[in-house]
Amino acid sequence: MIKTYVCLYQQHATDLPECIDLATNNCYDAVAIPIVNTLFYRELAAQPIKSRHAVFSRSDLILKSTDWLHKVISVLSDNIDCDSPDEEVRRHSEATLIQEMSFAEHLVQHGHMMVRIKSGRTVNFARLISRSIKGTVLAAVPMVDPNYMKQVWRSDCAEDDVEGSAEDTWTWWNKFRTAADFNTKIKLVLELSEDLPSKESLRRWLGEPVECIIVPSHMFVRNKNNYPVLSKAHQEILSKFIGNNTHFIVKASREDGSLRHYAEYIKHLVEKFKVVDPMQGFDDLLEIPLQPLIDDLDSYTYEVFEKDPTKYKFYQDAIELALVDRVPDSKISNKPVIIMVVGAGRGPLVRAALNASANTGRKIKVYIIEKNPNAVVTLTSLVEELWSDKDVQIISCDMRDFTPPEKADILVSELLGSFGDNELSPECLDGAQKHLKPDGISIPCRSTSYVNPVMSSKIYNLVRQVVVDRCTNPREKMHSYSTQAENNYVVYLKNVYHIAEPQALFEFNHPNKDKVIDNSRYKTLTFEVTQDCVLHGFAGYFDTILYKDIVLSTHPQMHSKSLVSWFSMFFPITEPQQLKAGDMLEVNFWRCLSSQKVWYEWSTSHPHMSHVHNHNGRACPIYK
């Protein structure tokens, strides 16, 4: 994990080494200072840019290059307007910006520079900034625009007036980064202010690539011991960003007597609110979903899944309930209940069944069906070493093909992927259910997938990167850009804004008692958009009823505690869509089938119409 840094922002600094000393002595890790030294005279005469030559900043020799890299954020002048309708102002601003960016990169190639976004009119500014960034550009925006807040809360303004006359600052950022084509080297810096963002607005900021929070010194209040602290409300806001590994910049004058207290206080908050996440390190990484039907899992993967503290406990509970229902206390006998574990892997469900049998006092006979010959080796040694006194029998074959000597009372399986049916549990269980007695029980007995629309420029960029990587690899046949960006991924979603709550999509029941079994699906869902945002794709989840009220769920609002086996699914859309508050987002999802494969397709039909993604399974088929 990257250490959180706290940086001291000085709006005037003539002596940089001295400024760094001041910061270091007061517990700061770095300084942010204007690149233009106000002591130097700068001339931007009406000459071609090429021939301009002016001493307007410090010499690069005053610091070692590693200090330029690690200890300095170069703040570019903010008294420019590259989008001014006045051509002279515009050209002068462009020249200033290019000169300062070029000098900042001369000082340190891969360092940090910071600019300020002051309005929603930044097309040209964004274009110039994003032209060729070597390091990182921090784009600073107030978290809440005081003017906007005033207008929103002023009852004497008509609602229309407000919309026309003020944009919220997220819109400034969104226009800037859209014009900059979601450039990954541009990171967001939010400046804290007295006005508090709404909960919704805060949630949206948390879905953005926020690198730093600027805390101006006047935000601090004195506690009863006369130490500078932040208000509860502001602490709560910071706590959310700390969970996302955001850094901090304190903006204070060098004469401020509390410099050290500010830094220490922020570091204290970071310690206090740091969340220890067992999944740390997996945040927002893209993984290709497993296809256990055609790819035999390896030992490491089995091991990871077997470690889930919740999943097998729930299975055991479900089997216990089912056993008791099957054999009431009054009818306990020596006749065993037939349990088939289909897709047994290295045996965790067999273990759960045997435990359930012991706990309930019901005698069982377990058929262990597994198609992966490597896992069968493990199962065989388990039978020999641990279960030699149990009534268990290994059958090494695909559950869709085997012919058992008798029918089962209980069919137990764990074929569910991050999206429920995406490891083809419906197809497998439809094949296996012929071995279940007419009144037999399937565990699980139902699975439901859920989706919701999300904004995440981080994930959008990861998907784009995959596409670029693939394209430069000549071994991969490339149909077109769009087919490549249409893979669905398994992701531990973190730097994401959930545009609306998840809704149920596809449901499958086991055993499936339909006259004609058809596992294809098509559903259209409508989501209400509550605030302006950008659609980058859809997150997918599932829940499954194992038996009666025993449910495993990855649905964000109903997530089973400590369940770590499944991350979310992510369905990207090729081109980001700008959405407005009040839009009714209409989304289509299909589950399609052919003789060899199963696949999902998805599209939007309102307010923007997209093409059908993964059409005909061209990007990510699931092989049967």
Next chain:
Amino acid sequence: MIKTYVCLYQQHATDLPECIDLATNNCYDAVAIPIVNTLFYRELAAQPIKSRHAVFSRSDLILKSTDWLHKVISVLSDNIDCDSPDEEVRRHSEATLIQEMSFAEHLVQHGHMMVRIKSGRTVNFARLISRSIKGTVLAAVPMVDPNYMKQVWRSDCAEDDVEGSAEDTWTWWNKFRTAADFNTKIKLVLELSEDLPSKESLRRWLGEPVECIIVPSHMFVRNKNNYPVLSKAHQEILSKFIGNNTHFIVKASREDGSLRHYAEYIKHLVEKFKVVDPMQGFDDLLEIPLQPLIDDLDSYTYEVFEKDPTKYKFYQDAIELALVDRVPDSKISNKPVIIMVVGAGRGPLVRAALNASANTGRKIKVYIIEKNPNAVVTLTSLVEELWSDKDVQIISCDMRDFTPPEKADILVSELLGSFGDNELSPECLDGAQKHLKPDGISIPCRSTSYVNPVMSSKIYNLVRQVVVDRCTNPREKMHSYSTQAENNYVVYLKNVYHIAEPQALFEFNHPNKDKVIDNSRYKTLTFEVTQDCVLHGFAGYFDTILYKDIVLSTHPQMHSKSLVSWFSMFFPITEPQQLKAGDMLEVNFWRCLSSQKVWYEWSTSHPHMSHVHNHNGRACPIYK
């Protein structure tokens, strides 16, 4: 040129060979008939699609495969609704569609099938159709929806009602093809009706890939000789499509006594309205703009340009005017007027200058400056063989570098590309103008570029194809899809809808008397969208004032007669944008410079925000 075909559409046909005979005997080239023979019984029971097996159509053996290919359009059943909210209807419709498409492709792999679009709710229909088209799918839409027309003209409906309750049929088509991702194998068929489309709406249809027009027999009226003809208004509509090489389908009953007359009449119209276009064959083809500064032109290219019947005549006129202004009749003497032809190529401007001299009786001395050593060979032989008695001198070097023995009265050049300055005339002439006397004349003296937004799914698809072709070519380094789709092209625009009139963009004056010469430009233009449409990119044009009122123009409304040297420029946008009537489309264009190159960038900022195309010249730099 492909021969226009006229096809006979029979809504009921039991005997196909006999039907083809009937058509052939009556002057038709092909027949369109339902794929489902109504005489056969069809069963679509509630069985999985795989196991369904029904005899519902004709045997493939009744025709030779070449006849299936060239003489039959298979019309699919239109009593289905693949987007029905009723799941049973939907599943039944899907099964019917898949069965019929599969059978149509069994009959002939690369043939034509026709479907009917009946509403704007076709996401699933479009998805299924576009899944794997081998031949061509004709999508039939009424040119004007009678219901829509009724509502538009009914004064008792509030305007809002109309919008909510009826879409025009272009919207049906647009939703369908957008969901089908602008699939090139889906072509549009328009059915003529009594209601006439508005002029604007007709212009929009003409920008679509219209393959055929259906003319129902009841559209014909009797002329004074009792022959069936179409009304003047309908003839005028057809005349426009004939210019775009559209085919025809006559829908008539086999008992209709006028079958032959219909076919003959349509063929007569095709002959009558066919436009002989000298540029035939170049329609909508993408060409990479020439870069004559770094690539020496070849002899063929020079020859093509020299053949322009208008351009050099205009130049000669301009030089004559300039000569007369320079030397009034009263001051004619033996002192020659110094003319420099910069970038002389194989000499057409020298010829124009010498003609102008002869016509006006003004003595001239011509310096011929040309950097291409191959063209200098031609020039040298011209001097020896034709101009040996003229005062001409060849200087073989770049106009930006040479040092002439004296200054010029008139500087003549033809460095203009399709977008005016895109062959770097500003940079070249700025370099050459130091050799012009302070009161000297530059021909041309001003150039202005123009752009307008256009819809053209044909050109959009050609651009996409270039991108796909490049991606599969491992020799080309691929940054990402978007950079590849950002080339600008030279195109003879034909199958295009002009969303709004062109507006002036960049202007350059010669000689350039600015104190500081800066040829970079940035301009934002706003276009009003008059009807719903799709933005695929921008067309570029230019005009140039050679001298006084002598103007060469490729601006569509002011195009110089017979001027063929320049096609339009096309600036694509990576992702099509759906626009609505009333939208104010805001477009940004930049002309950028660095020490080695010049390039354009472009983006939209309203109502949809795009990234900046060709950012930093990544796709199509123009080298100095």
